[in-house]
Amino acid sequence: MNSASLHIRHYRPEDRESLLSIKCSVFKGIVLDNERRRFQWEIDENPIKLADIPVAFVLQAGDDVAGYFAFVPYRVQIGRQIVGGCTGIDLCLLDRFRGSGASHQFIQSWMAPGFCAFPFATALGSAATHLLKAAGAESLGGRLETIAYAYFVDHVHPPWKELPAHSVTGIQEFGREYDDLWDRIREHHRLILVKDALYMNWRYRDYPFEKPTLLAARDPCGTLSGIAVVQVDREFGRVYLCELLTEPGNSPARRGLLRASVDVARSSGEKFFYYSTRDAEQVDDVLETGFEPLPGPVPTFMARVNFTPSEGPVRVQDWHTSLGDGDQLFNIGEPGKERRA
């Protein structure tokens, strides 16, 4: 390899097919048509456009593209302010261009203050974890923090004690009523991806492969009190509770949603229902529903905060994570994928 001929540049629209073909040759078992569809959803159909953030960093080797690192844009609430952030995805280099230091440069440029306020990544392998740590990112979870819970459908579960006080029904999309709820929920958070209706409809209603189930809880007066999103993964035989959003202290809404989510998981025919939360306030309701803590290590979230809001510093530790954040679940239900579990 002649490393002198390598340089990193920003993505151009004509790069798309080369990038997807590199991705398919580097990550085994993925399907080009699915990659095309997902890229269209992640980038073209993403309602968030951040002018300063390129679609990807591209490693150019003479006339060839040698690898890339792509970015999905988000809005993030840090303190009380809404700023731009992005998750880094698809870090990959063709074999013959590895070992040049390009992967460190990709990650460091993305993490650098000035690129975006909140660079974050999920579902990290060991190489990416190493590279992000070297660039100053912090991990959440791991052995110090229990953030994973499982509901094993086949275990014996005692019946729930009382009927939930909030009723739960399926919905097709998120509307203005949900935005009112989101405005109340976000008051309680210092670091969270913006999950208003614009985001939720893109992330879940418009997800291009197997559609998740959207659930809404209502209090006895009929006011929306919480939402949940459940995604079934047939390929790996799992079900994920991707989102569980209520105002803090609203245990009746949360319990109603957790129980309705378990019903969705049970009726899916899969045996393993997975949830992750870093919010201690949720834990009693999660356990009461029949979930069990799963011991670490599960560091599936890494980030750096490059922005100080006017009311004072915010730390990565303040991040209210959820399984639906970032690209952790971006491949569920792709056509042509064999069942593995």
Ligand SMILES: CC(C)(COP(=O)(O)OP(=O)(O)OC[C@H]1O[C@@H](n2cnc3c(N)ncnc32)[C@H](O)[C@@H]1OP(=O)(O)O)[C@@H](O)C(=O)NCCC(=O)NCCS
């Ligand atoms: C990940 C990838 C982009 C790294 O690029 P690279 O040019 O191979 O990186 P290098 O060999 O220069 O290694 C960079 C650093 O990462 C470390 N590293 C590389 N692979 C690693 C692994 N599997 N686990 C832990 N650390 C790893 C190296 O030891 C090196 O450390 P140092 O420079 O701090 O001493 C490349 O290996 C790749 O395309 N892999 C396949 C796709 C992939 O797995 N992407 C990551 C998705 S999570």
